[in-house]
Amino acid sequence: MARLRSEHRRNEIARLAASHGLTSVEELSARFGVTASTIRRDLALLTAQGKLARTYGGALSLEPHPEASLRQRLGEAHEAxxxxxxxxxxxxxxxxxxxxxxxxxxxxLAAELKDFRGLSVATIGLTSLEALTEAEGIEVILLGGRLRTVSQSFVGPVTEAALERMTFDRAFIGADGVRADRGICEKDLEQTRLKELMMSRADHVYVLAHGAKLGVAPFHAWAVMPARWTLVTDDSATPEQLRPFEAAGVEVVVVDVVDLAPEGLEDTGA
Structure with a gap:
């Protein structure tokens, strides 16, 4: 278990370096709750693997930042x-x-909603559709269009045309990155246009983004945020990450993550 947690930490370090650019040893030590010497060992190993270039006090990613597939994302930050x-x-x-x-x-979230009754759920995601396929108490609406295979979700004018004929009580929005000053970062403009439309059609907007997505900009397409919205993140988010959102008047919700590791097993830094 300790080895698995160490490998997960190193994968997260490589991903953070790719999205943030320069990452300090001190910041990584605080984020992952391990010593600076453990982080330095992680950086040395990642450098030897050709994933990072060491700099004074930190690391710089050597890899381009491709869009992760949905299958890859399903395994990231699962508990969060x-x-x-x-x-x-x-x-x-x-x-x-x-x-x-x-x-x-x-x-x-779709899996959490499957036992609700008297609910109408519209979605662009095939995985959400799959989770709700047998939900007898829910009216499920698939907002079809052009399928982006990498994200297993629909985009484009057909999807937008369906959305323009609907309104919602609540919209739950994902993000590749989210910044208080720019909004939601995505791979392409079709995605950002669709997010803006979903948010404009809802009374309450929630952006669901775990801590590693806050303040990062892996791509160059942005969705502009409405005047009022709620950021929902997890307790890995640092005060420094949350401060810009709070200063901008965004409602911030930080949820506690339950550690699913068996009791008595601790990360030794291996």
């Missing part, structure tokens, strides 16, 4: 996404109309 989805489900009231964006966190 489950905790965020569980909290988001508590905001939904039977009888409401809600719309779910694509992505792994919204797929987890």
């Amino acid at each position: 996404k489950q905790a965020i989805a569980a909290w988001a489900a508590t905001q939904v009231v039977p009888g409401e109309n809600v719309v779910l964006d694509g992505g792994s966190t919204n797929a987890a």
